[in-house]
Amino acid sequence: MMVQGVTAGILVVGIGGNNGVTLLAGQIANRDKLSWETGPGRVSANWFGCLTQIPPRGVHGGVGFQGRYEGLASADKAAIGGWDIRSTKLGQALYDCRVLEPDLVRQVREEMDGMDIMPGVWDPSFIGESQHETALNVVSGEDNSSTRCRLERIRRDIRMWKEKNNVDGHITVIWSASVERPSEAEYKSADELLEAIYDDSNTDDISPSVLYAAASALEGCSFVNGGSQNTLSAAMTSLFEQSYRQPDAPSTSALSKFAPYSSCPAYCLGTDFKAGQTKFKTAAVEYLRALGLSPRVIASSNHLGNNDMLNLTQKKTLDAKMRVKSDIFGPWQEDDLDHKVSVMYTPYIGDEKRDYVEYTSFGFLSSPHTMVTYTRCMDSILCVPLMVDAAIWCDYFVNHKVSPTDAARATAYLFKVPEGGAKGVDPGFFYQMKELDNVMQKASGKEDDVIAMGLSKGIISEEQANALRALSTM
Template structure:
């Protein structure tokens, strides 16, 4: 699909294969997520216009003045007011009446009966933005030092030379800072976009105050240099600002992380588990007081830990978990930080894959009405996976893999242990053909391989820590598979194999290789193979930023319904953050959603509800009617339809209008320039 073509119009050319995959990246990733791509407004189908492609000019056909479809420019100002009797802007709050429409389904015999329902909500959002502090566990790691450096670079408006030109500080990759939302249509029927952060009052990222803990005593400048993430010219400018920042001592329990991390552990909180818990709480109180903060949010961005077994009487309830800490029994460092944060009334967010938020911690959070969220930042490879699998299954294609990981990746294993009972060949040596039949159904798989050379990769080289990561990565496709019973029978699912290797040379620049094979009609197959070079910490840092800003915003939102007029807030397990986590935590009994587009729509539509705007449904019925009949504000210019196609391909200097394969140059997809 060329930049002048539009998938929303009937004909010409089927929209499949390479062009569809390209469009996916435009549709699902917020502007600025693609490295080097400037944040741009979005087309009607959610696709940004590639830079360098001019907007279509007014044209005419058969004497009829007919404006070509144009890309709506983002409004120069982010300020807007919703003019509605259902929205009241008070000095302290924004109050909005909102009609929440959904449907209930019941089964009667062989018939599904659907009952549309409607509930009237009243949302109240406090307008006063607090002075917010962020405490990072693992502040001196790659993610912590990169996020701190990014905020400082933006606050100081830094720029620096590189071999490809001069770069300026920005927040690319952040949904709240580089994403946009559509407010609606203007008088000409074009969508109007504003920055995501303008929907509701949010903390400005430049105003954040940072502190934190780390088992390494390096100051933030030394940690930045050790991480080798940022360009040298930027490091030199940031050095004097970061040199004075030094992490507080942290908790080190060797059996929870890889043995290779012991060389870093020179900055420790000593004492019993109860004494360590109390010291963390004192640190939080000291930071809040000394920095003059209204709120503090604690975020775990330290090493991946091994899973902690959930044991009745040990960590299954809040009471048992607190007693376990007092008795000095098994509790992970991350759970200690979570409990300390909750007891201090601070939201806690888990950016690693281990089960930090054991049932006892979740119960404690609910008792104290404190937000918690997790698990594991969703940045590179998994974010792509949650898009592609949704695309394949949503298009009616059944994911069927032709490979698995080698037996060596499983320690010489043979079958994946989770499938030993049923005999499914999830992870077998390459080329080994298993018999088909009741015991060996046809293999369906998604294979993900990646290698990285940062400290996270070194820690994950230990099997217990790798297992935590494998679990969080492997559940990302479950809801998409379950959504299509036409393709997958009950209990049937793709085998999902994940391999991670530590290669020091590549540093923070992780390499990811994925293969997706899907079945077409009449026995055909379609295979997608992706190679993704992920700048690990530069992808994670804006996610951490969004987590903090959205969590704080949710703390200022309350709502009630006509049937339950008592104001309440969101559930303590803040599932609204699912867009940012690989293995999102949800309240008990709630469905887990991993599909990226649905996750983003959830955030956007809840924020829209808070200002009385309808959910974004992408129907655009105004443009699909034979006779215009929907009311618009302002004068409406009559238009006639035109094909959303570019003109003839320009003639190349050699006189050729096609490429080496004889295809028109006009059909060559164009990507954003960097």
Template structure:
């Protein structure tokens, strides 16, 4: 099959992150460390994973980055916005994710990354107080200021291309409103200072208007809106959302397909988390937790299909809790109690205690989303990039059917997209490798 025309990844790629906290600073530090040969980019499919090519008689297994024309780590430039942080180094030290000895060889480069003043509204993140905020009350002025920031960063850093990945805090829960119905309605809402327009939506608007691909790493209502999908399609800009799939939800997308594959029943799934970073502090507010809860709760139904298997999955009690516990810092702990049943209805249980590191798991996702969105832009693939669902808790669907949540099917879709774009035949799920 013919390969898709993909423009070469020449020049510098700027990665802009609204939010320069634990996740963003850990991501940047990891890329800098990989460039210096201090540590390989573990957890990144784009850098570490192989892809199976060819027929059964002639198998090839190159690294993805050797097979696909991705931007080089050496060509990445970093920037962003933050309402609190003064430099990426300060963000990394404050977050406490990385040890001092790991930051030391990167300190000068991290200190040189100074975030721009943020568009911030405490009504959406009540537990934080922004001190480095643009002194603009008009949403139209805020959007224009971000567009100007994007253009200035690109010029000053001599970037050929840009991508943007939301690494900011979870915003308060909201439902779509009339202002989100179309591009025209949203543009008018900016003029009218519509209270239903959140900061993350202003960032997404500014990015898409600037031709910059955008990924949403939080459960905010940001890209999954008619106005943003319309704008992305009209401008031919790739988008992907939402909510990085890191700890407990990642476990669910691993375990739930296995339970379904064995046709075992599921009666209940209780999940609770403790974490003490800025994300945990923000999620301690009920209105912000609801955004995260909705994102997490949709996974099981999508994988298990209770309408198809009512006897097995028709009555699941799915409970999610998050507790802010400062001593834990970024080292999140997720407990799961899973009540399953088998032959003759006899009950069994699965217990999971995942002592993970939130930002360590999220950082390589930021890298992959940035590199793959840049690839999509160079390949002329605008709009929703459903093939990137692998990285997201509540992925957007590109068509009428719901997005896939089974991690292994998502991985196959991701690799098959790369195969097809490079002129290779897709493979089945069992052959994906």
């Protein structure tokens, strides 16, 4: 989808899924300032949930970054496109998924049906059998003859899409397709990874998500792993480093085999969007820990009936999801915490995710303290704002020369298991918001303003100010 005055590009792997079509419909609704009928009454388009698109609220500003910092791109003006292994027209897919109100679907369906869907690179061994029958829009022929050919096809798709849509800003590729089983391939370096892709033997267990991520790096695009699979690795993170993708890379480097390639800055972020139950879990346990209680049991169940959950009915893909769901409290080292997670596929309720969580902690004198939460919301309504924010942050951070580590730490709040440069970041939502604020202050140059204000008010000494300035350059 092309919009005049484009400042950023968003390419979605799985554009025809519930998240992809909800994102497209949301952009059209906001761009055209649509309103529509719902049961309680008439409502109008907004970007609620997207921290980059809403203004600050509250006494101290609160969440919301639009207007606080210059240079945050407008999602209304972004170019959005992507790939899908299914050929269903996007307006029809929006109608079929039953996420949005019929009156809104009616207003955006025709435009969405006219949008292009690029054929997806796929490997049936990586996703559940439930997805195979509908895989009718896949890369085939010579482009599918080897791992290297599949990678080069994705690279060509990115370049052609960028030119066709006149994208003059940073492009972020977001994995929003079905969860893959974990890849068994392990590489120690970016060179090893590229050598394996270049080798035409097809004997390596290289997943489609790894190819999309590697292609993104070679084209100077950021990659966001919104799924649970193990796409991110030390080798993949290295591939995104500008110091590796230097223009004068030695001829002995595997990188030279993929020339021409981009040396532009780009980020690799993930893993698995922290949109609903998991986000509240970390906030709830953060609350319990703030009270001085000791969490002992977290027993949770969630069920929904969308295609993503259908894919998880296969053990090979469920294992990837359970890995990230069960590891969200790792950095807190709550060794005595018994964390149980159950997921169920219930077709009737479609995309409406419902979850129940019981938290039991030890209080004073080890007396038990138990609380329960219950949540209902369309899964895509929770996830799409994270996709928007991920792309807008990547665009902003590239334009402001933010380091890969700072970008990863600033966006840790988006993911169940922050990996790459964000590995080990505190799981607490409010701590992660502080990380984001700190990076934004540093990137925007407002950090020095704060130090100067502290000096002028006598809160800090000149010596302390110099020490703070030194820290900000580390």
